[in-house]
Amino acid sequence: GAVVSQHPSWVICKSGTSVKIECRSLDFQATTMFWYRQFPKQSLMLMATSNEGSKATYEQGVEKDKFLINHASLTLSTLTVTSAHPEDSSFYICSVKQGANTEAFFGQGTRLTVV
């Protein structure tokens, strides 16, 4: 399966600051990456689909100006949480898929805590 590296694994930031999370596909070129958010004891919620060389596709209810996604290369997508607030504290996970009907492989996840 695909190897996906996500960094950092955890971050604590002050309210009002911005945090950047990186997702790297290490062993294949990913034209599409997916960003999820997971609150405690809840399932994965897709936030957006990151498309290499074009704008990300955001799910309904996700603020595109708050969660900035950049997919500048075939191996790297970044998610920036701008002006973070305590309610943004969550587990953020990226994933890649090698094909339309194939499984998704996940990064290690980033635990964001906004204080």
Add this chain to the structure above:
Amino acid sequence: QKEVEQNSGPLSVPEGAIASLNCTYSDRGSQSFFWYRQYSGKSPELIMSIYSNGDKEDGRFTAQLNKASQYVSLLIRDSQPSDSATYLCAVKTAGGGNKLTFGTGTQLKVEL
């Protein structure tokens, strides 16, 4: 109706027993089905994929798919305490583009 439904549990089984996890989906045109295991504080890891009706076995795990009933299940034989985790069902729906739709997960507890 949710697109992918699972009983949240917890489902408790004794060590050595068979654990049966169930998932139903609403999009009849769904094509691909996956089971993921997620330990607390970790990201999901793939256990099984299944694409056609019937059973698919991999070690202690068996996935079962019934497209007519829109039902997919995961059986875990000889359950071990290390199997205690949340199991997520994921479906590639016909209308969902390239993304997977996840159920809310079933928490499994394997007791000594």
